[in-house]
Amino acid sequence: MELLIKNGAVVDPVNGNKGDKTDISIKDGKIVKTVSSKATIIDAGGRLVMAGGVDAHSHIAGAKVNVGRMMRPEDSRSGISPRTKITRPCTGYTVPNVYAMGYRYAQMGYTTVFEAAQAIMKARHTHEELEEIPIIDKGALTLFGSNWPTMDFVREKDMDKLAAYVSWGLLASRGFGVKCVNPGGGEMWGFGKNVTGIDDVVPGFDVTPKEIIVSLMKVNEMLGLPHSVHLHCNNLGNPGNYKTTLASMELANQVKASKKRQVMHVTHLLFNSWGGTNWGDFESKADEVANFLNNHKNVTGDMGQMIFGSATTMTADGPKQYANAKLLHAKWSNGDVELEDASGVVPIYYVKQISVHAIMWAIGLELALLTKDPYQMLLTTDHPNGGPFVNYSEVIALLMSNKKRQEEIKTVHEAVHAKNKLPGLDRELDFSEIAIMTRAGTAKVLGLLDTKGHLGVGADADISIYDIKPDQIDPTVEHAKIKSAFSSAAYTIKGGNVVVKDGQITATPLGRTYWVDAKVPQQHHDEMMKDIVKKFKNYYSMQLANYMVQDEYLTHQQVVKAGIIPAEVN
Amino acid sequence: MQTVTLKPKKEIKISVEGENISADIFSGKTEKEIHALVAWMGNQKTTIGELFSVKVEGSGPAADTKIILEGDFSRVKRIGEGMTAGLILITGNVDMHLGAKMSGGKISVKGNVDSWAGREMKGGELIIEGNAAYYLGAGYRGESCGMRGGKITVMGNALDFVGEHMCGGEIIVKGNTGILPGLSNNGGKIVIGGNTSRPGSEMSKGTIIVNGKVEEMMPVFKLEGDEIVDGVTYKKYTGDVIGNGKGLLYVK
Ligand SMILES: [Zn+2]
Numbered sequence: 001m002e003l004l005i006k007n008g009a010v011v012d013p014v015n016g017n018k019g020d021k022t023d024i025s026i027k028d029g030k031i032v033k034t035v036s037s038k039a040t041i042i043d044a045g046g047r048l049v050m051a052g053g054v055d056a057h058s059h060i061a062g063a064k065v066n067v068g069r070m071m072r073p074e075d076s077r078s079g080i081s082p083r084t085k086i087t088r089p090c091t092g093y094t095v096p097n098v099y100a101m102g103y104r105y106a107q108m109g110y111t112t113v114f115e116a117a118q119a120i121m122k123a124r125h126t127h128e129e130l131e132e133i134p135i136i137d138k139g140a141l142t143l144f145g146s147n148w149p150t151m152d153f154v155r156e157k158d159m160d161k162l163a164a165y166v167s168w169g170l171l172a173s174r175g176f177g178v179k180c181v182n183p184g185g186g187e188m189w190g191f192g193k194n195v196t197g198i199d200d201v202v203p204g205f206d207v208t209p210k211e212i213i214v215s216l217m218k219v220n221e222m223l224g225l226p227h228s229v230h231l232h233c234n235n236l237g238n239p240g241n242y243k244t245t246l247a248s249m250e251l252a253n254q255v256k257a258s259k260k261r262q263v264m265h266v267t268h269l270l271f272n273s274w275g276g277t278n279w280g281d282f283e284s285k286a287d288e289v290a291n292f293l294n295n296h297k298n299v300t301g302d303m304g305q306m307i308f309g310s311a312t313t314m315t316a317d318g319p320k321q322y323a324n325a326k327l328l329h330a331k332w333s334n335g336d337v338e339l340e341d342a343s344g345v346v347p348i349y350y351v352k353q354i355s356v357h358a359i360m361w362a363i364g365l366e367l368a369l370l371t372k373d374p375y376q377m378l379l380t381t382d383h384p385n386g387g388p389f390v391n392y393s394e395v396i397a398l399l400m401s402n403k404k405r406q407e408e409i410k411t412v413h414e415a416v417h418a419k420n421k422l423p424g425l426d427r428e429l430d431f432s433e434i435a436i437m438t439r440a441g442t443a444k445v446l447g448l449l450d451t452k453g454h455l456g457v458g459a460d461a462d463i464s465i466y467d468i469k470p471d472q473i474d475p476t477v478e479h480a481k482i483k484s485a486f487s488s489a490a491y492t493i494k495g496g497n498v499v500v501k502d503g504q505i506t507a508t509p510l511g512r513t514y515w516v517d518a519k520v521p522q523q524h525h526d527e528m529m530k531d532i533v534k535k536f537k538n539y540y541s542m543q544l545a546n547y548m549v550q551d552e553y554l555t556h557q558q559v560v561k562a563g564i565i566p567a568e569v570n
Numbered sequence: 571m572q573t574v575t576l577k578p579k580k581e582i583k584i585s586v587e588g589e590n591i592s593a594d595i596f597s598g599k600t601e602k603e604i605h606a607l608v609a610w611m612g613n614q615k616t617t618i619g620e621l622f623s624v625k626v627e628g629s630g631p632a633a634d635t636k637i638i639l640e641g642d643f644s645r646v647k648r649i650g651e652g653m654t655a656g657l658i659l660i661t662g663n664v665d666m667h668l669g670a671k672m673s674g675g676k677i678s679v680k681g682n683v684d685s686w687a688g689r690e691m692k693g694g695e696l697i698i699e700g701n702a703a704y705y706l707g708a709g710y711r712g713e714s715c716g717m718r719g720g721k722i723t724v725m726g727n728a729l730d731f732v733g734e735h736m737c738g739g740e741i742i743v744k745g746n747t748g749i750l751p752g753l754s755n756n757g758g759k760i761v762i763g764g765n766t767s768r769p770g771s772e773m774s775k776g777t778i779i780v781n782g783k784v785e786e787m788m789p790v791f792k793l794e795g796d797e798i799v800d801g802v803t804y805k806k807y808t809g810d811v812i813g814n815g816k817g818l819l820y821v822k
Contacts, residue, residue, distance in 0.1 A: 071712070072712050
């Protein structure tokens with residue numbers, strides 16, 4: 001099938017296009033040089049054309065997400081729409097059902113989304129949900145930061161075994177990359193404790209979060225994985241935690257990247273850029289964090305922007321969630337994944353007139369505005385922790401318009417004037433910078449820039465067209481139009497199929513699930529498996545034979561080869 | 571002034587979604603327009619006109635609209651949902667969710683109401699001359715706030731979980747209530763004329779006054795001594811002490 005998009009104002013930073021009228025030719029799901037005269041023509045009529053959106057950090061599938069749904073029936077009731085001839089029924093706002101996840105991302109012009117945390121043991125559940133999310137391509141990052149085998153191999157300083165474990169863990173979970181959440185903290189939470197910094201020793205394992213982070217970065221690069229280590233820092237959500245964040249980011253200097261990308265991605269920095277010592281003197285340290293990034297090209301981050309209103313916090317950071325539930329008098333769900341991790345889910349309502357919430361809201365925007373290179377600060381809301389992903393258009397409008405920010409600042413708690421730099425920041429991002437934060441940058445950080453995040457020949461034909469004409473709009477003033485356009489794409493094209501037209505779903509093909517098959521020398525694998533077999537015999541409540549996610553769970557899999565042994569070319 | 575009278579055309583056996591029966595929606599509409607309003611019966615889409623006879627006298631804004639429901643409405647749910655003004659008079663019994671989320675106006679029922687009457691109500695008044703079933707003025711599944719404002723009066727009895735998750739407003743039950751009235755409360759006032767069992771628990775704020783007998787007390791309240799409220803001497807308790815709650819429980 002051939003498709004030709006004519007007269008689009010194409011914003012494609014990877015290929016140096018800043019809004020020039022460029023035709024895009026599509027054949028068999030890929031962008032090609034030319035198409036025949038039989039191609040179906042879409043006339044973009046001078047409207048904004050970008051690559052399909054890529055989200056590098058969102059919680060769209062798996063055990064935690066489903067716990068959120070179970071404990072929040074009131075959330076399910078808030079987003080109900082009945083089935084149509086081509087779409088299934090939708091529910092939920094912060095924790096939508098699987099169908100709504102796919103439709104709503106596609107309606108915003110997003111075509112690729114990565115679930116940011118799955119425990120290996122729960123991976124089957126993640127993939128059961130991913131299989132049901134329509135339209136978008138997806139993948140899941142696998143948790144390694146508090147796993148017993150990880151900590152054992154780190155203590156033994158056996159990087160070969162650790163690499164073999166990561167390789168096997170990715171296969172077992174059909175995971176795409178290495179996620180590390182509050183390293184060591186998940187284990188300590190099993191004893192009602194937490195780690196407070198990167199130099200605390202995890203009892204019983206005799207390792208520190210610092211050693212875990214550095215070791216995982218080393219093996220990540222030994223294996224040449226497409227994505228870097230994806231870190232949720234220790235001390236998240238505590239005033240004064242920016243020091244832990246800076247110390248963690250500093251560790252990136254100890255490891256050299258194996259690919260043209262960062263060696264560490266630090267996620268939802270909004271929750272990690274906090275100054276002060278308590279909720280009374282709580283303040284933004286986004287400037288310190290952004291300043292670090294401006295001087296260290298080997299680290300990237302994402303915003304985790306907060307959206308006022310209802311959110312559901314869900315994370316493998318179990319101890320943090322207990323503290324949150326106590327603080328908020330909120331519903332709380334706690335999870336323990338044997339030998340691997342903890343987790344927690346707590347609903348929250350972010351209020352403009354609560355000083356801490358207002359300061360947090362401003363921190364996210366400061367991070368994006370103070371980090372000079374948009375490739376280093378991706379747009380996320382850490383859905384649904386900072387707020388639901390359907391609000392990305394609000395964040396885009398805020399970043400593009402100081403006028404809008406000033407209007408918003410008038411409605412939030414006055415603390416932002418004393419505790420944040422935001423009121424004085426006048427930077428306004430342009431369409432290229434937004435395209436980087438939502439497409440090119442996210443794809444690059446994930447290691448998928450060859451086929452995602454741009455519109456060059458050979459890229460996947462994932463394209464969004466928005467109902468704005470870049471040469472006729474001033475985003476700094478007409479921010480309402482920007483918000484409305486980015487919330488509902490005029491067209492979303494996924495793999496060459498028109499899946500959204502005028503904000504309505506027109507087709508629901510099933511996307512692919514990306515995972516990484518990273519090979520290690522057989523001998524390393526065999527040595528590592530001796531330990532794993534012992535762990536299963538002595539501690540796990542399930543059989544090793546039942547642990548691995550089988551092919552049946554991935555009907556549309558996209559395998560990315562990596563590893564210490566160069567992958568054979570098929 | 572507008573008066574709208576509805577009567578079931580025949581016996582309703584399958585429950586009907588009656589959220590369109592509200593002063594806000596009926597006000598200013600003709601008989602024909604009210605006839606055409608949607609009313610789901612089970613999984614079948616039907617109309618008000620299919621199910622009820624409709625008589626309209628006069629016309630006026632919601633605040634000046636009176637709806638009279640004559641006959642058996644015991645299988646009609648969600649009457650007066652989200653209503654902001656006006657009056658609904660019900661001569662018999664009604665099904666679940668009467669006046670849910672209403673913020674103004676008044677609903678008066680001669681008969682009994684099923685569960686969830688006045689759930690998440692923000693304002694206005696609900697007067698029930700008969701009995702109320704479960705979860706009167708409570709929050710629906712998962713909701714952290716039930717009733718937030720307004721007033722509910724029940725002349726008869728109510729079943730379990732009166733005012734669960736209540737955050738404001740007032741509930742008066744002249745008769746007895748089932749177990750756990752005022753569970754997980756975060757504000758508001760519940761006055762029980764008769765007997766109950768296990769009032770309160772998980773309260774962080776709010777007040778419960780029991781004038782009858784408390785069959786069983788939850789062991790999470792601290793006795794503070796005697797206190798006189800409106801001329802009556804009560805034993806005053808505070809709790810839930812486990813959650814460091816500031817709820818007040820008065821027992822005669
Ligand atoms: Zn996250």
